[in-house]
Amino acid sequence: xxxxxxxxxxFIFFIGLMASCQxxxxxxxxxxxxxxxxxxxxxxKRLARKKARMAGRSGxxxxxxxxxxxxxxxxxxxxxxxxxxxxVIETARSYTGTPYKWGGTTRVGMDxxxxxxxxxxxxxxxxxxxxxxxxxxxxxxxxxxxxxxDLVFFGANKNSREITHVGMVTEVIxxxxxxxxxxxxxxxxxxxxxxxxxxxxxxxKAVRPFDE
Numbered sequence: 519x520x521x522x523x524x525x526x527x528x529f530i531f532f533i534g535l536m537a538s539c540q541x542x543x544x545x546x547x548x549x550x551x552x553x554x555x556x557x558x559x560x561x562x563k564r565l566a567r568k569k570a571r572m573a574g575r576s577g578x579x580x581x582x583x584x585x586x587x588x589x590x591x592x593x594x595x596x597x598x599x600x601x602x603x604x605x606v607i608e609t610a611r612s613y614t615g616t617p618y619k620w621g622g623t624t625r626v627g628m629d630x631x632x633x634x635x636x637x638x639x640x641x642x643x644x645x646x647x648x649x650x651x652x653x654x655x656x657x658x659x660x661x662x663x664x665x666x667x668d669l670v671f672f673g674a675n676k677n678s679r680e681i682t683h684v685g686m687v688t689e690v691i692x693x694x695x696x697x698x699x700x701x702x703x704x705x706x707x708x709x710x711x712x713x714x715x716x717x718x719x720x721x722x723k724a725v726r727p728f729d730e
Contacts, residue, residue, distance in 0.1 A: 602728065603665075603666050603667035605640050606638055606641060606667060607666060607667065607686070607688050607699070608640075610686060610688070610699045611688065611709075613633060613637075613707045615707060615708075616701070618703045618706050618707075623636050628701045628707055630683050630685065632701070633701045634669065634686055635647060649681050649682065650682075652669060652725075653669070653681050653684070653723060656725035656728070657725060658723055658724070658725055659724050660724075661696075661712075661724060664687050664712075665690060666687055666689060667686065667687060667726070667728060668724050668725065668726050669686055669725050670687060671721075671723050672684070675719075675720060685698040685699055685700030686700070687724075693713075694713050695713060696713060697710070
């Protein structure tokens with residue numbers, strides 16, 4: 519009789535243990551809260567950060583640019599303009615060393631206008647696909663007025679006025695050194711000084727793709 523009672527207790531114990539194992543699941547929440555997966559918590563944090571950033575902005579939302587030069591990115595807040603320019607430059611520089619490929623827009627290969635299209639996508643701005651079309655995307659600026667984020671355009675030789683190449687200003691150091699990034703046919707994505715003899719001979723124009 520005692521043996522039967524002991525066996526009964528063991529049976530009840532194992533049944534309870536199995537039930538607890540089957541109902542248990544990992545938790546990333548505090549006691550008493552609804553279970554949330556790590557993915558759900560991460561998404562909530564991302565949305566919270568986004569909400570905080572939006573609450574801290576005093577200016578209105580920018581409009582997405584299109585091929586029409588009259589509907590360029592509208593960024594009334596100067597601080598937001600700096601953030602956008604920094605993001606585009608950072609994206610472009612992440613492709614440094616990528617080999618040149620005509621029509622390329624990936625890390626496998628990149629051409630000059632493709633580099634800018636891909637970089638501006640990081641701020642949800644769609645640029646025209648060719649360098650000639652991009653040269654009409656923004657207001658023309660004089661070389662001495664260049665700023666980071668401006669687009670610079672070149673011809674095939676010093677006598678040509680036909681735009682065949684484009685780059686983006688990444689750093690204005692002084693009057694004699696303005697760095698720009700571009701996809702070179704020989705060296706891939708690289709930065710050069712706009713004021714070097716070679717680039718000055720074939721420079722055609724510069725445009726600013728952001729409204730001020």
